[in-house]
Amino acid sequence: MTDIAQPHDRFVKALLSDPGRAGSLLRERLPQEISGLLSPEPPILVEGSFVDEELRSHLTDRLFQAKTITSRTAFLYVLIEHKSFPDRRVGWQIVKYTVAWWKQWEREHPEWEMLPPIIPFVFYHGASEWRIPDEFLSLVDAEKGWKPWLLNLRYLVLDLGNIDDRVLSKDPRLKAWLLAVKYASRKNHQLQIQELLVEALLDIPEDLYVIIRYLVETFECYDEQTVREIIRQVRPEEEEQMMSQFAQDIIAKEKPDWLQRGRQEGRQEGRQEGRQEGRQEGRQEGRQEEAATILLKLIRRKFGQIPDGTTDKVKSAELELIEKWSDNFVFANTLDDVFAS
Numbered sequence: 001m002t003d004i005a006q007p008h009d010r011f012v013k014a015l016l017s018d019p020g021r022a023g024s025l026l027r028e029r030l031p032q033e034i035s036g037l038l039s040p041e042p043p044i045l046v047e048g049s050f051v052d053e054e055l056r057s058h059l060t061d062r063l064f065q066a067k068t069i070t071s072r073t074a075f076l077y078v079l080i081e082h083k084s085f086p087d088r089r090v091g092w093q094i095v096k097y098t099v100a101w102w103k104q105w106e107r108e109h110p111e112w113e114m115l116p117p118i119i120p121f122v123f124y125h126g127a128s129e130w131r132i133p134d135e136f137l138s139l140v141d142a143e144k145g146w147k148p149w150l151l152n153l154r155y156l157v158l159d160l161g162n163i164d165d166r167v168l169s170k171d172p173r174l175k176a177w178l179l180a181v182k183y184a185s186r187k188n189h190q191l192q193i194q195e196l197l198v199e200a201l202l203d204i205p206e207d208l209y210v211i212i213r214y215l216v217e218t219f220e221c222y223d224e225q226t227v228r229e230i231i232r233q234v235r236p237e238e239e240e241q242m243m244s245q246f247a248q249d250i251i252a253k254e255k256p257d258w259l260q261r262g263r264q265e266g267r268q269e270g271r272q273e274g275r276q277e278g279r280q281e282g283r284q285e286g287r288q289e290e291a292a293t294i295l296l297k298l299i300r301r302k303f304g305q306i307p308d309g310t311t312d313k314v315k316s317a318e319l320e321l322i323e324k325w326s327d328n329f330v331f332a333n334t335l336d337d338v339f340a341s
Helices: 004-018 019-029 090-108 144-149 172-183 191-201 203-216 224-234 236-249 257-265 271-277 280-303 310-315 320-331
Strands: 042-046 059-067 072-079 118-124 156-159
Touching: 004 019, 004 059, 004 072, 004 172, 004 203, 004 320, 019 059, 019 172, 019 203, 059 090, 072 090, 072 191, 090 118, 172 191, 172 203, 172 280, 191 203, 191 224, 203 224, 203 280, 224 236, 236 280, 280 320
Parallel strands: 072 118, 118 156
Antiparallel strands: 042 059, 059 072
16 A cells, blocks of 8 residues: 555544444435435444455445345445546446455355345545546446446445535534545645634544544645644644654654654653653653553543553553554544554
């Protein structure tokens, strides 16, 4: 996976890993004849991916299992296109991955009589408008009269660029996430949505760290002052801790100059002490302590009371392990997911 696609991949996966957010997105954007027949329970995320290895630099997928109001099982397959322009072969990818899932279903249910339906859904947040036909047969060179006898598969497309910012979602858990991913590829408009982004973040302050980290990685127009302003308006008490954490955690090859400077200046106490004393140990201890503090705060906000022993486990862990747990947190639905190896 390329460095450019990695932040988008991680962020959209986190967006869709939460059953509540994923359920709201799908219900709002699927046609009424489909969403109206889904049961009210949130969809269940099915682990795994069908995207070909060579395409993972710009494609991500998520598969959800849902129930209908008549107790049938259905699967909702989301294919996420990260390129700034749509891939005209996406219909071919949809067909391949749909058949791959049915083959897997056949292996797991050898006595099957009826296959479950799979609804393909393309999530696109590129800068150019999606103009590709929404069916597989647009890629097949055949006589017009042959269409009724040829394999075809239609898919739904969510092109964020064609949706007004104010109506991206009615769910407050979704608005800030969709705003961020929509404008990551729209550099010339990023500053214009700052106020709207803050307004949306105030509804979900518990998601501030994940979303701001994505902005730091992808919003080229957001400098240090802009990022600090957003944090101050949502959670002012965490401004310095977050800025320090971004400086040490963001692993993209090309960090913003201001983030590099912030890291070099050593805004956290441990780094300052280490530099003053000339000891690598001091810097490492400071980074470890602050990383542990921030991770514990995030866990407390998302999962509530921290179980006995978890605080000591985090505070005594090596920095590399804490950073691994922090990455896990982005996708975690349970506390066990955070500490999974």
